Amino acid sequence: MDRGLAGIKKKLTPEDLLLFDEEAHIRDDPASEATWVPRGHQKKVRTTGRHAAAILMDTVAPATGDVIVEESEESTADTFHQF
Numbered sequence: 001m002d003r004g005l006a007g008i009k010k011k012l013t014p015e016d017l018l019l020f021d022e023e024a025h026i027r028d029d030p031a032s033e034a035t036w037v038p039r040g041h042q043k044k045v046r047t048t049g050r051h052a053a054a055i056l057m058d059t060v061a062p063a064t065g066d067v068i069v070e071e072s073e074e075s076t077a078d079t080f081h082q083f
Contacts, residue, residue, distance in 0.1 A: 017061055017064070023075060024056045024057075025075065026053065026056065027051060027052070027054075029051040054071060055074070055075045057070050057083040070083055
């Protein structure tokens, strides 16, 4: 059984399009501690006040070079799935 990206690529047909999705948080105040959490959980991070921030969600199609970027008001599993 093939696992990972190599296994997925072997199963693609000519009609399939492989996409990569991600979410990025850009802030003007870098976090002073680790912010990784288990999948399905959301970490609560203390802040020192209101700072400029942007949440970007994007999709890349490596085969075509197409990129879609959307700014979001919030960062939740629901907003990412809706994207």
